Amino acid sequence: MSYEPAWRGAGPRGGVSGTAAPPESGPPAGLPPPSDGPPGDRPAVPSLSASEVYAALGTCPRGLTPAEADARLARHGPNELPGVGHRHVWRRLLAQFTDLFAVVLLVSSAITFLAYLLGQPRDPATLQLALAILGVVLLNAGIGFAQEYSAERTAESLQAMVPHTCRVLRDGEPRELSARELVPGDVVVLEAGDAVPADCRLVEAQDAAVNNAALTGESDAVTRVAGPVPAGPLLEARNCAFMGTDLVAGTGKAVVFATGTATEFGRIFRLTAAAPRQQTPxxxxxxxxxxxxxxxxxxxxxxxxxxxxxxxxxxxxxxxxxxxxxxxxxxxxxxxxxxxxxxIGVRRMARRHALVKQLLAVEALGSTSVVCTDKTGTLTQAEMTVVQLWADGVSHAVTGVGYAPAGEVADAGPVRELLRAAALCSNARLVPPKGRDGWRVLGDTTEGALLVVALKAGVDPAVEEARTPRTAEHPFDSVRKLMSTVHRAEDATYLAYVKGAPLELLARCDSVDRDGRQEPLTDASRAEVAAAADGMAGQGLRVLAVARRRVDGPRPPIGDVESGLTLLGLAGMYDPPRPEVRDAVDTCRRAGIRIVMVTGDHPLTAEAVARRVGIVRGPRPTVVTGVQLDALDDRSLNALLAESAELLLCRVAPEHKMRVVTGFQQRDEVVAVTGDGANDAPALKHADIGVAMGASGTDVAREAAVMVLLDDSFASITTAVGxxxxxxxxxxxxxxxxxxxxxxxxxxxxxxxxxxxxxxxxxxxxxxxxxxxxxxxxxxxxxxxxMEADVMDSPPRPRRERxxxxxxxxxxxxxxxxxxxxxxxxxxxxxxxxxxxxxxxxxxxxxxxxxxxxxxxxxxxxxxxxxxxxxxxxxxxxxxxxxxxxxxxxxxxxxxxxxxxxxxxxxxxxxxxxxxxxxxxxxxxxxxxxxxxxxxxxxxxxxxxxxxxxxxxxx
Missing domain, CATH: 1.20.1110.10 (Calcium-transporting ATPase, transmembrane domain)
Known part of the structure; x- marks a missing residue:
């Protein structure tokens, strides 16, 4: 479905939860004066209403006037990250002569040439010696320069992630401007597929969802709302969108409250610039x-x-x-x-899908004693996959992995209505292969997995959507933990489809579908459904429940839509591990290399994946969140790193990753860190070995790292260590x-x-x-x-071994x-x-x-x-x-x-x-x-x- 964006004059989609814009006039009276100062002086925009956001940022729904925008641009500067001044080529070449061997030989050549000039008679052999020593220095410098000519372009890569143009309202007129011209107070218009040009507070949102992976490392798309939310960490504010992220679904209108280095992305830039490049052993x-x-x-x-x-x-x-x-x-x-x-080692690693950018990093890999790895895309395939369905007391296995609709659903007949409802109650789109890209999902990956399993069962979402067009939607939020849509059926009646957390949905159901018949949901039936959901969750699956009901009219209130439901069944899904990872983890264990998972995902999800790939084998791994890390002093952190054999760090921020890496290094460990997002860049640069993803990683991660995995697989790290x-x-x-x-x-x-x-x-x-x-x-x-056959059969050599x-x-x-x-x-x-x-x-x-x-x-x-x-x-x-x-x-x-x-x-x-x-x-x-x-x-x-x-x- 396609809807007219708000800036073209169209209103919100029917039944959509959003915040109406205040009258198009100046800031209302009685509110704090406008603030567009530095981050410390910004108002807490997430907790404000839309009208208060306009007032606090000194703007209105019509946007800034051109004159005011120019004045703010002069005050704040362009919306871009500062470039890093690279040394000129001649400076890089001169640096090759600062090696101590080179200095000694240069001095020797100069003194020998002086001895030739002072000698009487002058001995040609002395001149030959001076020129020969100088030739050695030049040869070494040429080889070193040719091998190591690789400029640091981390800041430029961060800048490349900022979109070049965006749609902005200036004095009520929509304009397409360069993103660098944005200033605090600008009103920007966003559509699905747009990159967010600055840190913004949403004031209108229609089915909006963003992918925050570049900032938080979390793989799932996150729904955005327009209303105020309680005060808390800025990155967790559900009514904000941040520079460097993407709007993957819906539309929205937002007010810019931070640009350039004042953004959350700019904060990561500052961390990356400040992180020192560590010398290898x-x-x-x-x-x-x-x-x-x-x-x-x-x-x-x-x-x-x-x-x-x-x-x-x-x-x-x-x-x-x-x-x-x-x-x-x-x-x-x-x-x-x-x-x-x-x-030579670099070339060998490249043949094994590991591209090393700095020569000395080759040897440092061999002394790696700790690998801090992220989850999505490295250990897993970054493709949510439904592997089990449950309906009418029967489980149905699903084959196939990833977003390609290849595979089948065992005995698909009884679950087709379940899958039809799940597909209709989704906003994601499945995109077929094009060029080098395979099947991919535009929108929430969980919803994409539901579309794929529907196709496996013979249910075509596009056909079903055409037969039963949507008339209303109530987006998912963290309070209800549900999403519902209303559709007009072929008989001109209206059906509501609801999906969400099993316990939340089950509490709103009073009947269950039994082979096409609607039967009362008894206590025994509820216990049966709860047990099925618990069984799936115990396997580390993310579980969704799906239900339906008939409603009156195309836009019924949310209370009517999400009550008196008939349960259709459950869907269990997960992001499948890469098949080669488990053997690689076993090899690391044999080689005495410790693996620590560091992820932005939920602890339960992280533990489930860690168990599947063999990182966790004991009954009680140590699971620590970013909030818990903040509460630890350095001594407690050192004890945690020393005593926790199986350690999972979840919901972590860039500062947490850097602190953990530093903690390991202070224990004389040689630390390799994997990452794919901009949020990983500081830790990648600070680690002994920064390992970025080549296929799914961001440019900034690849530039901050010294090694890039061309196939994104953890197994390539193990091979590179060997x-x-x-x-x-x-x-x-x-x-x-x-x-x-x-x-x-x-x-x-x-x-x-x-x-x-x-x-x-x-x-x-x-x-x-x-x-x-x-x-x-x-x-x-x-x-x-x-490489010798027993190279991975011994523990890493000590960091201080000579x-x-x-x-x-x-x-x-x-x-x-x-x-x-x-x-x-x-x-x-x-x-x-x-x-x-x-x-x-x-x-x-x-x-x-x-x-x-x-x-x-x-x-x-x-x-x-x-x-x-x-x-x-x-x-x-x-x-x-x-x-x-x-x-x-x-x-x-x-x-x-x-x-x-x-x-x-x-x-x-x-x-x-x-x-x-x-x-x-x-x-x-x-x-x-x-x-x-x-x-x-x-x-x-x-x-x-x-x-x-x-x-x-x-x-």
Whole structure:
């Protein structure tokens, strides 16, 4: 049915409960003066009558005059949320150079370039070193910038949710204006499908219902009324509509009382802007590691410089020597390797329907210990579905899920009149699939479910509505808990259909339909109906009762319509859980991850869903509402979070979510939060991992989050956590790989210093070639190791666990020590075999060039075997399969080929000061590599055969 909107001059629908507009004149006398000030000065508009609302806001039913509207616009500003000033691209790029490793290397490059300028004669090798270090910094910055270029657009997304135009009365004339021009006191006209442009108080309402999900998280459409309501929380005022919500049914006229940041939506904007973005555990650990490594590198270089200068070595040569030590300790390739390895994890997650916007969030997912999940759309399908009907003492099962009218009603004959009445007493509309969108409901989802089940039983609501047109309606309200409509039957009589809460409706019935016959409703019959309703409610179903009666005339009073009714039956419905969620919840339990439901829905609804998906298994879960949270101090909240194994938080506001997230974080938990509405944005941003819904979520939720679920399913979170844990294990592997060879680079330099050898066994340029040329590809291949089967069989690692644990450091020292012994042995063996005294060695001696080539090649070859060794912690690499990661073998071969080119190609020989190696030299280096692998396999064998050996990390 279509009705003319009020602003076109049509009156309210017949029989509709509404508030008549006062005479179109100025504000009546005797009321408080107009107030359009800030929120704290606003009048309590929900408790005022329509005429008092006009007076309090300094307006009238004709709306504001253009002059007054302009004056208020100048005073209040436009109805929009302020944009967030993003950093320019060049600022983002410059930020890549603030990493501590980058700062150390930039300073080193600058000092080296200065040493080149001051040296007499100037040494081209020093200039090459300065440019090489600068090139490393630029490479790392480019990779980091390309991977992490993602601006925060939360405020813009909030602004995008504000409608661009709206219909406004200005001086009695309807106008279509930009929503940003609205001011307090404007009179706006709303129709079904309109977005609400500001916070408004309804003064006329015809079958109006709004979807507040973006603000409150509540999935059901909520009926709006025009009359005054008792004072209470503003968001619960049934005569108000708020910016960012939608009118899903009916029409209305409303007076604006708040615009821009003064709205409830603006309050969420302020919370979101104020919420700090939390550092992930990996960010904290990498920052700490960078500080330690940089400190050790600078201190070691300074000490060696102080030791060599008094010995008579040239100042510039001594500085370059010390710089080589520092460069050997700084893992130049780590930032790039870390970024690209995390990017591999991002791509893997994207294939599993989880889009991660920030690279470091990949690893943080792996340390998640608490998931605060909402209900609708994440655990459930966000589609109310009737699953059971009851009529004449018999239950009728209903198949099919969602809004698609696919399925059937068991023995549908006896319930067709029940479904016909339910469909006629509804304002929702069922919209067929279009494009990518499937079946959906326009209006209340409960009524939509009734339309769907009617179609399943062969009852076409559109046909029935045409045969029995509606003549009057009494909308649902929370006092009566009923909705009724009046229809003209084909025989020109009038029938009333009523639906609502079973107990409320049953009290107004005096008969019951028995196979088409009307029989008195006895005490036994009432008990039977009540027991049927209780049985459905006990299954977690939302239960509606449906009744009818004949009435006199097209618009009888509500007392006649809703009394002396004949009960037709009951309908039980629920929002079905996603079929994959229960297995995902079981996986989280096995992995030691705690799941807390945080929802705006009713506690009984939340508990029913939580039981269906396995979040709640005990008889008495802890159910806490937002009002109860407000009454808890911080100590009580901490006790609640610590002691409640099965916790459900219901009827919560954005502030409650943020407080709970903060409470968990103060307990050293790593918290992931899911959400889809604007009300979720502050908590999503404040959490360690904010997870937004991609299909049903709002733009603001997606922008505030660091991960977006493309399929909206909780199961994708579980998969992403597993991948995150795998990423952490792989990061640990390539860190062992990278830092162990740093020992191999540093050891010959230190040895040369203490034995008095005047030259460096390996130059800084050679070290850079190893770090970027031979190490990066194998490290990336280690970062791409597949997810292990047991990754979700252990509890989350502690929030404060260090990336460089004692076990990791021990392994670095073990593998690095073997490499150090090998390269020192080949260097000094080559030097001593020449018979030349240390004091006579110069850079141009062929034997010296061969020796430093042996050191560089020794590190590269040993790292090939080292890469194979670190793939597993305890299991033999031969059992894991040497060929199971072909990319690693290929990367190792590329590194060795590059080393061969440095050894044999004259242009590269000139740059790196190297010499060609003999076949026997390569054989010796390979023998050292095999020795390293054998030693590591022996270590693993010992660990496997120790009864007290920890099982964590085995493959």
């Amino acid at each position: 990996l960010q904290r650990q990498v920052a700490a590691m960078a500080r330690r490594v940089a400190g050790v590198a600078l201190a070691t270089g300074a000490v060696l410089f102080a030791v060599r200068v008094p010995s008579g070595q040239p100042f510039v040569d001594t500085f370059v020597f010390s710089l080589g030590v520092m460069v050997a300790l700084v893992p130049e390739g780590l930032p790039a390797t870390l970024s690209v390895s995390l990017a 991948l995150g844990r795998s990423v952490y294990r792989n990061i640990r592997k390539f860190l062992i790989y990278l830092f162990s060879h740093n020992i191999g680079e540093l050891a010959p330099i230190l040895a040369a210093t203490f034995v008095g050898f005047p030259l460096v066994p390996i130059s800084a340029v050679q070290i850079l070639a190893i770090d970027l040329g031979s190490d990066v590809l194998p490290a990336l291949a280690l970062g791409a190791e597949p 990336l460089f644990s004692a076990a990791v450091m021990g392994r670095i020292l073990f593998l690095g020590g073997i490499q150090a012994l090998g390269v020192c042995a080949v260097f000094f063996w080559h030097i001593h075999a020449s018979g030349i005294p240390y004091a006579d060695f110069t850079k141009d001696l062929p034997v010296y060039r061969e020796a430093i080539t042996m050191v560089q090649a020794g590190i590269v070859v040993s790292q090939f075997f080292n890469a194979l060794a670190v793939r597993t912690d305890r299991q033999s690499v031969f059992r894991a399969g040497l060929l199971s990661n072909p990319w690693l073998l290929a990367a190792g071969c590329v590194g060795i080929a590059l080393m061969a080119a440095i050894s044999y190609a004259p242009p590269l020989q000139a740059v790196f000061h190297t010499a060609p190696l003999a076949a026997s030299d390569w054989a010796v280096l390979a023998a050292f590599g095999v020795l390293l692998l054998a030693a590591e396999e022996t270590r693993k064998w010992v660990l496997r055969h120790r009864r007290t050996a920890p099982k964590e990390g085995t493959r």
